[in-house]
Amino acid sequence: WCAPGSVPGNTPIPITSTAVFYLDAVLLAKIAHVLGEEKDYRRYDTLARGIRQAFIERFYDREAHTFGSQAADALALAWGLAPDGEEQAIADSLARDVMERHGGHHSTGILGSRYLYWALCEYGHGEAAMTMLHQKDYPSIGNLFQQGATTFWEYWGERLIDEQEGPRSYNHPMQGGFDTWFFDGIAGIRPSEEGVGFQRIVLRPQIVPGVHWARAAYRSIRGWIVSEWRREGGRLFWRVVIPPGASAEAHLLGQVEELTSGEHLLERELEG
Known part of the structure; x- marks a missing residue:
């Protein structure tokens, strides 16, 4: 959501919704296990495994090693949705997408940006992450700064007035979710x-x-x-x-x- 150039963005809603469904099932299984609710644990663990298998079968391109977008690949790497043994290949494909297809820029919105930098660095592509972070042209954080932004905007500066809805938000802090990477990644x-x-x-x-x-x-x-x-x-x-x-x-x-x-x-x- 709120990716550069479009809302909702270039990652189909079924991908993000299924990924979140999987994460919810995983968390419920873990909670049930801690509480000693073994019946519920088995139920949600089985559900999570089924969602993961369906997610991979439906969305993963085994030849290109991608789920189709930067956001989808970053979520898959961060949440354990990548096929076993394919993690590095997906990260390599993700880095190529950033550096070659998008010229060192992100194509992620609110959800994908949270995990994009972390996923790249976790699998040896820190150079791609730092390239994105230091960009000054559109779309980038630096480009927002150059336009005088002191907060994260709903859009990445490509349009501040929507023909249908009028002025857009200049206070979308959820776009800054990537900054957790400074703590759980770099530190x-x-x-x-x-x-x-x-x-x-x-x-x-x-x-x-x-x-x-x-x-x-x-x-x-x-x-x-x-x-x-x-x-x-x-x-x-x-x-x-x-x-x-x-x-x-x-x-x-x-x-x-x-x-x-x-x-x-x-x-x-x-x-x-």
């Missing part, structure tokens, strides 16, 4: 399903090309979670703070460490 702060309220944390920063340092802090119910990394002299330095009563699974450049509450300093050699 890598993610909640783990193994513990509620960030009792258990997954730290998995995406070391993106062209980004020399990043620092983020999230105030959880248990206290501040900090992830701060920088490149220096061919090495990567990472400072992590875990709040009291919490623990974390820290992923960095292919290595995993268990961290307890407190401050931690990690160092790795950068490839290349």
